Amino acid sequence: MSDALTRLRSRLEDVHGLDAVTLLLGWDQMTFMPPAGTLLRARHLGLLQRLGHEKLIEPETGRLLEELRPVEDSLDPDSDDAALIRQARRRYEKAVQVPPELTAEMIWAATESMPIWVEAKASSNFEHFLPALERNLELRLRYIECFEPHEEPYDILLDDFEPEMVTAEVRRIFDEIKPELMSLIEEQRGREVDDSFLTGDYAVERQVALSREIVDLLGTRPGAWRVDPTEHPFAAGAGIDDIRITTHYYPDNLDSFFATVHEYGHGLYEHQIPRAIESLPIGTGASLGLHESQSRLWENLVGRGLPFWRFFYPRLRERFPEQLGDIELGRFHAAVNKVQPSLIRVHADEVTYGLHVILRFELEQEMVNGRLDLRDLPQAWNAKMKEYLGIEVPDDARGVLQDMHWASGSIGYFSTYLLGTVMSVQIWERAAEDIGELDELIERGEFGPLREWLGENVHAHGHKFSPQETLRRATGSTIDAKPYLAYLKRKFSAPVAA
Amino acid sequence: MSDALTRLRSRLEDVHGLDAVTLLLGWDQMTFMPPAGTLLRARHLGLLQRLGHEKLIEPETGRLLEELRPVEDSLDPDSDDAALIRQARRRYEKAVQVPPELTAEMIWAATESMPIWVEAKASSNFEHFLPALERNLELRLRYIECFEPHEEPYDILLDDFEPEMVTAEVRRIFDEIKPELMSLIEEQRGREVDDSFLTGDYAVERQVALSREIVDLLGTRPGAWRVDPTEHPFAAGAGIDDIRITTHYYPDNLDSFFATVHEYGHGLYEHQIPRAIESLPIGTGASLGLHESQSRLWENLVGRGLPFWRFFYPRLRERFPEQLGDIELGRFHAAVNKVQPSLIRVHADEVTYGLHVILRFELEQEMVNGRLDLRDLPQAWNAKMKEYLGIEVPDDARGVLQDMHWASGSIGYFSTYLLGTVMSVQIWERAAEDIGELDELIERGEFGPLREWLGENVHAHGHKFSPQETLRRATGSTIDAKPYLAYLKRKFSAPVAA
Numbered sequence: 001m002s003d004a005l006t007r008l009r010s011r012l013e014d015v016h017g018l019d020a021v022t023l024l025l026g027w028d029q030m031t032f033m034p035p036a037g038t039l040l041r042a043r044h045l046g047l048l049q050r051l052g053h054e055k056l057i058e059p060e061t062g063r064l065l066e067e068l069r070p071v072e073d074s075l076d077p078d079s080d081d082a083a084l085i086r087q088a089r090r091r092y093e094k095a096v097q098v099p100p101e102l103t104a105e106m107i108w109a110a111t112e113s114m115p116i117w118v119e120a121k122a123s124s125n126f127e128h129f130l131p132a133l134e135r136n137l138e139l140r141l142r143y144i145e146c147f148e149p150h151e152e153p154y155d156i157l158l159d160d161f162e163p164e165m166v167t168a169e170v171r172r173i174f175d176e177i178k179p180e181l182m183s184l185i186e187e188q189r190g191r192e193v194d195d196s197f198l199t200g201d202y203a204v205e206r207q208v209a210l211s212r213e214i215v216d217l218l219g220t221r222p223g224a225w226r227v228d229p230t231e232h233p234f235a236a237g238a239g240i241d242d243i244r245i246t247t248h249y250y251p252d253n254l255d256s257f258f259a260t261v262h263e264y265g266h267g268l269y270e271h272q273i274p275r276a277i278e279s280l281p282i283g284t285g286a287s288l289g290l291h292e293s294q295s296r297l298w299e300n301l302v303g304r305g306l307p308f309w310r311f312f313y314p315r316l317r318e319r320f321p322e323q324l325g326d327i328e329l330g331r332f333h334a335a336v337n338k339v340q341p342s343l344i345r346v347h348a349d350e351v352t353y354g355l356h357v358i359l360r361f362e363l364e365q366e367m368v369n370g371r372l373d374l375r376d377l378p379q380a381w382n383a384k385m386k387e388y389l390g391i392e393v394p395d396d397a398r399g400v401l402q403d404m405h406w407a408s409g410s411i412g413y414f415s416t417y418l419l420g421t422v423m424s425v426q427i428w429e430r431a432a433e434d435i436g437e438l439d440e441l442i443e444r445g446e447f448g449p450l451r452e453w454l455g456e457n458v459h460a461h462g463h464k465f466s467p468q469e470t471l472r473r474a475t476g477s478t479i480d481a482k483p484y485l486a487y488l489k490r491k492f493s494a495p496v497a498a
Numbered sequence: 499m500s501d502a503l504t505r506l507r508s509r510l511e512d513v514h515g516l517d518a519v520t521l522l523l524g525w526d527q528m529t530f531m532p533p534a535g536t537l538l539r540a541r542h543l544g545l546l547q548r549l550g551h552e553k554l555i556e557p558e559t560g561r562l563l564e565e566l567r568p569v570e571d572s573l574d575p576d577s578d579d580a581a582l583i584r585q586a587r588r589r590y591e592k593a594v595q596v597p598p599e600l601t602a603e604m605i606w607a608a609t610e611s612m613p614i615w616v617e618a619k620a621s622s623n624f625e626h627f628l629p630a631l632e633r634n635l636e637l638r639l640r641y642i643e644c645f646e647p648h649e650e651p652y653d654i655l656l657d658d659f660e661p662e663m664v665t666a667e668v669r670r671i672f673d674e675i676k677p678e679l680m681s682l683i684e685e686q687r688g689r690e691v692d693d694s695f696l697t698g699d700y701a702v703e704r705q706v707a708l709s710r711e712i713v714d715l716l717g718t719r720p721g722a723w724r725v726d727p728t729e730h731p732f733a734a735g736a737g738i739d740d741i742r743i744t745t746h747y748y749p750d751n752l753d754s755f756f757a758t759v760h761e762y763g764h765g766l767y768e769h770q771i772p773r774a775i776e777s778l779p780i781g782t783g784a785s786l787g788l789h790e791s792q793s794r795l796w797e798n799l800v801g802r803g804l805p806f807w808r809f810f811y812p813r814l815r816e817r818f819p820e821q822l823g824d825i826e827l828g829r830f831h832a833a834v835n836k837v838q839p840s841l842i843r844v845h846a847d848e849v850t851y852g853l854h855v856i857l858r859f860e861l862e863q864e865m866v867n868g869r870l871d872l873r874d875l876p877q878a879w880n881a882k883m884k885e886y887l888g889i890e891v892p893d894d895a896r897g898v899l900q901d902m903h904w905a906s907g908s909i910g911y912f913s914t915y916l917l918g919t920v921m922s923v924q925i926w927e928r929a930a931e932d933i934g935e936l937d938e939l940i941e942r943g944e945f946g947p948l949r950e951w952l953g954e955n956v957h958a959h960g961h962k963f964s965p966q967e968t969l970r971r972a973t974g975s976t977i978d979a980k981p982y983l984a985y986l987k988r989k990f991s992a993p994v995a996a
Contacts, residue, residue, distance in 0.1 A: 014545060014549070017541065017542055017545040018545070020538075020542065021519065021523065021542055021545075021546065024523070024526070025519065025522070028522070028526065032530065032724065032726075033740060034721055034722045034723060034724055034739070034740050034741070034742075035721040036719065036720070036721040036722035036739035036740065037722065037736060037737065037739050037740030039739075040518075040736055040737040040739060040740055040776075040777075041736070041740070043515065043777065044515055044518065044519050044736065047512060047515040047516070047519075048519070051512070051549060221534065222534070223532055223533040223534040224532045224534035224535065225532060226530065226532055228530075238535060238538055238539070238542065239535065239538040240538075241532070241534035241535050241537075241538060242531060242532050242534065242535030242538055242539070243532070244532075278538075279538075279541070
């Protein structure tokens with residue numbers, strides 16, 4: 001290995017190590033940290049992010065990247081080293097555009113906004129949150145100005161969450177999806193699906209055991225995972241052998257189960273990154289969208305499918321005989337797939353979910369392009385909820401204040417949820433084609449072949465390529481809404497078992 | 499504030515922040531980390547230590563310290579700023595003597611030694627551990643050579659754990675203690691104390707509740723502490739509002755209770771550091787010895803005293819009526835103070851404990867001065883156990899392999915346990931004098947006055963002064979074994995309640 005490459009590698013290992021420790025500290029904050037430690041934690045997270053950023057933008061990084069140009073050209077573009085140099089160059093060239101003071105200001109503003117958002121949501125008081133939101137947006141607009149003009153200013157924000165994806169492409173996909181979802185919802189409106197038995201006495205300690213059972217069943221290497229309770233489920237961890245997923249146990253429903261399966265998908269992506277690249281910035285998921293494709297695949301394509309429940313329903317019933325003893329498989333499967341427009345994105349079903357995302361993406365366009373005064377955001381939100389989902393929003397806590405993303409400064413993030421959902425169907429269909437009899441395997445509780453297919457075709461690439469290139473390598477195609485729409489129609493236009 | 503001081507402060511905040519995150523990652527490793535994450539964790543700990551070290555020894559630190567000499571001279575030496583500059587200078591001047599490669603080698607050797615020690619202890623095979631120990635010792639000897647010659651080479655190691663303490667002083671104190679402890683043990687040899695009821699069915703979940711009860715009772719600010727199970731109890735945490743203590747629950751005895759009270763003492767020290775210095779290197783305990791004075795004070799002077807048990811024994815009995823229902827207070831108190839030479843340091847009583855430490859201190863002298871071939875270490879250990887405690891060591895697992903310190907490279911650490919125990923009595927007696935009626939307060943379960951006295955007289959100084967200067971400010975005297983020896987004689991020469 002060239003000396004410059006060795007030095008770049010070791011520098012990037014430091015950057016990635018700081019990222020990994022940051023993730024772990026975030027996990028700790030949301031699971032076990034004593035609440036009084038919040039302010040100090042914000043300071044420590046800021047420190048780690050700053051040190052990583054400094055390490056990345058030091059002139060030495062630029063010098064090494066310059067020196068490595070001929071090396072890069074001589075390498076197989078698919079090799080780890082070529083990918084590492086390519087990705088480092090991309091990240092470096094973005095990072096050096098941004099003055100460290102602005103980076104620090106953005107981190108600090110987000111830190112300060114979070115508790116204000118918590119208060120505002122608790123009291124459903126948008127006015128209380130407004131100044132913090134204005135500040136976060138203003139900083140993002142200053143961030144955009146650091147870069148050469150793009151086709152659309154929003155492109156710059158989006159690129160941080162979904163590298164090399166542009167706004168126009170997202171708009172094209174979402175415009176294709178929106179009317180189809182709305183008509184599917186219309187179609188469902190008459191249907192009566194009984195899901196009353198999903199609410200009831202679901203003892204938390206039995207749900208805890210269930211979460212562990214399903215994670216073990218879907219499959220992990222031993223001694224490498226944790227499942228812990230938290231407020232808003234997420235997946236984190238420090239590396240491929242230290243995967244931490246979280247879920248939220250409600251004593252009166254089974255939502256924790258689907259949250260666990262969802263987070264399993266995220267965890268598995270990081271768990272199956274090749275050991276050779278685990279300590280490098282290319283040793284992680286390629287984007288938020290591709291990450292979401294993995295969580296959605298396990299949650300929806302596996303975890304809400306009939307084959308899965310044919311296998312797993314007897315086990316679930318055994319754990320909750322009082323609630324489910326009288327409920328047949330068909331009724332249970334219909335209930336967990338009930339389409340019902342509702343207020344909260346994270347609880348939305350497969351069909352309505354997309355419209356929650358599209359609404360946010362559209363509002364972000366207006367915000368970033370200055371076409372919407374932030375004071376009018378609740379009205380704009382509520383109008384779209386009415387238009388897309390036919391729902392009246394009773395208060396801002398269950399409306400515009402429901403998500404933490406804007407409070408944390410993450411403007412441009414939401415679309416990745418739907419992009420990931422779209423990609424999940426493309427990946428699922430290709431996996432089914434390659435594996436053959438995937439439904440039958442799942443019906444027998446055999447998840448190994450799917451896990452391995454994902455490992456070889458998606459996870460093995462880590463962040464070596466752009467998300468779209470990764471998807472192309474896995475499926476032969478870049479993002480395409482058609483399989484997703486066809487899947488929804490097949491699943492939800494068919495007569496529902498009752 | 500001068501610009502140089504502002505810059506030094508911010509630099510030292512980074513160093514201290516990295517130390518705090520390191521502590522937290524250590525806590526996570528010993529409590530919740532999936533076991534497969536061990537290797538990666540070692541890498542991340544190494545990264546944080548290296549970044550902190552680099553930040554400290556950068557030439558800019560030296561320049562700032564030079565520039566600040568006149569500022570330092572003009573400041574009140576008791577002020578936070580003067581203490582910060584003083585301590586930074588001391589730390590910087592030590593750190594720059596050591597080549598970063600040696601620092602990295604020491605961290606790495608310790609990381610590699612730990613699992614080897616675990617295996618060696620499990621199979622009681624000293625030979626298996628020997629090469630790792632040789633390597634750690636050799637690196638420490640190279641470390642010593644980095645510095646100007648001291649009176650004794652061991653001084654340099656000791657100074658890292660107990661700043662400004664010298665070997666000759668420790669030897670003087672230990673030589674004063676050793677014959678007294680041996681004669682106290684001799685005196686106890688005939689006594690029969692029944693402690694059979696301390697072994698039995700002590701349900702772990704009741705011990706868990708007990709640990710929380712006692713920590714709340716001794717007193718903390720709300721929402722700032724955690725108590726978690728681990729293998730070897732320790733205290734850690736990220737700062738004054740994020741204190742994490744650990745304990746080990748055995749299903750057949752009450753050791754967890756005393757471990758919790760011990761760790762409470764460590765936790766309280768960090769918890770009561772003044773907010774104004776919490777983010778700086780002076781915002782922590784002054785030394786391992788002074789830290790141990792706090793844990794020993796709560797464990798022994800409070801937690802094994804009759805006033806405490808007059809108050810607390812009814813509560814304990816209520817939790818374990820099957821075990822303790824028939825046992826009177828006097829018998830219980832005698833049992834938890836039983837003197838009995840035994841193999842394992844961490845389980846030793848107040849009288850024999852000191853000899854376990856002295857033995858290790860003496861062996862370390864031989865090791866560092868090259869007077870002992872490491873191959874002969876088990877024999878030397880066993881001979882001293884026989885001489886000091888009259889005990890035959892049946893195997894190395896319960897002998898020379900019992901502690902992890904040498905595996906982690908911590909040669910020079912052990913003496914701080916006994917130095918701390920000695921200081922705990924000095925501090926206790928001065929607190930009792932200042933507070934008045936301390937026994938009566940404790941008998942009523944009122945721990946606030948003691949907590950506050952410690953806060954004002956010990957904890958408030960953080961690491962602003964050397965440990966001995968801190969002790970002098972708290973008690974009017976530097977370290978002195980007489981109060982400790984008088985206390986032991988009073989307590990253990992008196993006829994024991996039976």
